[in-house]
Amino acid sequence: MPTKLPNKNDLRTKETRDLLLRSAETIFVRDGYESAELGEIASLAGRTKGAIYAHFKNKEDLFIALFAERMTLHADRMNENLAESTSVEQSLNIFREFYVSTLDDKNWSLLLLEFKLFAIRHPESKERLQKVYKELLPRAHQEEEFIKVFGSSGNDLSRSAAVATLGPILSALAIEEQFVPELLDEHTLKMVTARLFDALLTLPVR
Known part of the structure; x- marks a missing residue:
């Protein structure tokens, strides 16, 4: 069975997730785990805080x-x-x-x-x-x-x-x-x- 190619929505979803992970890495390293704030992570990624909850609990x-x-x-x-x-x-x-x-x-x-x-x-x-x-x-x-x-x-x-x-x-x-x-x-x-x-x-x- 041929592999299904990702559509535009799939690509956008992956892009957002990757952006959040890269931003999270930066903020976690800068502020430490307990002091890191989700709002800062979302802001650095150019996304809303709600975007984080769409991908992570x-x-x-x-x-x-x-x-x-x-x-x-x-x-x-x-x-x-x-x-x-x-x-x-x-x-x-x-x-x-x-x-x-x-x-x-x-x-x-x-x-x-x-x-x-x-x-x-x-x-x-x-x-x-x-x-x-x-x-x-x-x-x-x-x-x-x-x-x-x-x-x-x-x-x-x-x-x-x-x-x-x-x-x-x-x-x-x-x-x-x-x-x-x-x-x-x-x-x-x-x-x-x-x-x-x-x-x-x-x-x-x-």
Whole structure:
């Protein structure tokens, strides 16, 4: 069956949704999750506040959608890069370079940490965030898939646990940089991040 082409209304709807997500990202990063206002997001997008409610239930729904979109884009980009790999060593180097490069997006690391802290105090929000993680990062056969790409670790730390630890490390470094920038400059942060990556995702033992 041929794929149905989007009509003008579909295109306008997608355009509005994309505009709202981009504006939301800007306002969330600028003001933080709890201080961000939907009116500001709508205004930046050149839309009414009602346009937000036509696409999202509330501010949390908007943030979760943005989070899911970012996770999907990052995963797609990572998979595209890994598709060019011809060895475990090359795959690890590709992932290492990708991981260190995410330091350039420290504001998002801080924003995500803020929402996680908010979610810990709000069980329903925590459950929603956990659901997104489970949908986008299914646990079934995850370790087997990581081993196919990165090889066996050769120690008692699973590849799944190592990968799951990488994100929180970025959030922690982004926080500490705010307080000791003279020690954690850009060069030092990337060096520390690379070394932590190497410690967690060592080459498999031959």
